[in-house]
Amino acid sequence: MDDYKSRGTVMSLLSRSPEETCAFGEYLGSMLFPGSVVGLVGELGAGKTCCIKGIVRGVNGTSYHDVTSPTFAIIHEYSGKIPVVHVDAYRIGSNSELEAIGFDEYLEVGNVVVVEWADRILNALPEQYLMIAFDVFNEYERRIVCRANGEPYRAVIEQLSEHYCGMCEC
Ligand SMILES: Nc1ncnc2c1ncn2[C@@H]1O[C@H](COP(=O)(O)OP(=O)(O)OP(=O)(O)O)[C@@H](O)[C@H]1O
Ligand SMILES: [Mg+2]
Numbered sequence: 001m002d003d004y005k006s007r008g009t010v011m012s013l014l015s016r017s018p019e020e021t022c023a024f025g026e027y028l029g030s031m032l033f034p035g036s037v038v039g040l041v042g043e044l045g046a047g048k049t050c051c052i053k054g055i056v057r058g059v060n061g062t063s064y065h066d067v068t069s070p071t072f073a074i075i076h077e078y079s080g081k082i083p084v085v086h087v088d089a090y091r092i093g094s095n096s097e098l099e100a101i102g103f104d105e106y107l108e109v110g111n112v113v114v115v116e117w118a119d120r121i122l123n124a125l126p127e128q129y130l131m132i133a134f135d136v137f138n139e140y141e142r143r144i145v146c147r148a149n150g151e152p153y154r155a156v157i158e159q160l161s162e163h164y165c166g167m168c169e170c
Contacts, residue, residue, distance in 0.1 A: 009147065009148040009154045009157050010147050010148075011157050011160055012143055014142070014143055015047070015141070015142045016140055017140055018047065018050050021054065021142060022051065022057075025051040025053065026058035028051075028054070028058060029054060029057060031058075032082070032112045033082075034110035035110055035111075036152075037114075038129065039122075039129055039130070039131045040115065040117075041117065041119045041131065041132070041133045042134030046142065047144075048132075048134060049069045052114050052116070055084065056078050059082050060082060060084070062080055067086070074087065074088055084112045085106045086114050087101075087113065087114070089116065089117040089118060095121075095123070098124050103121075103124060128149055128150025128152065130147070130157075131146070131149070133147070
């Protein structure tokens with residue numbers, strides 16, 4: 001099976017509220033570095049944007065109130081010491097559309113790049129990335145599964161596992 005589910009080092013945890021998902025994102029964001037790539041997958045309303053709100057805060061320690069799915073704009077940029085680039089791949093139909101928005105350049109210049117619906121553009125992701133999958137259990141409970149592809153992300157997963165060891169299901 002050649003998809004993101006077949007690869008990587010895995011840890012998972014249970015979120016019981018949007019606040020917990022945001023706090024998870026913030027902690028994760030604090031560990032990211034220039035050039036990081038994080039994919040997020042999960043159905044509509046699973047919590048991808050909620051998590052990204054936390055990531056954006058965690059990367060630079062600054063809150064942005066306007067973190068929303070850039071479904072129509074496709075890309076939002078949040079400035080800071082390490083700029084965060086938020087891509088929504090929901091409506092991206094081809095690699096040429098990705099080229100048109102300059103996706104490769106965003107990957108190259110020291111941003112943190114977060115991609116909602118990353119499973120739709122798997123072949124455009126770099127070799128190393130962190131994938132976060134959301135399973136919706138009920139109105140408030142989400143299983144969050146993190147998969148690391150590449151050494152820097154394995155280190156991130158290890159730190160997440162330690163931090164969340166009380167909540168971790170693995
Ligand atoms: N544990 C939870 N974690 C995250 N969101 C939760 C949780 N429980 C309930 N929610 C609710 O689920 C919704 C998640 O919305 P969000 O915009 O983050 O989803 P999304 O995956 O980005 O969806 P879309 O694909 O439409 O962009 C929010 O309304 C939030 O309040
Ligand atoms: Mg969203």
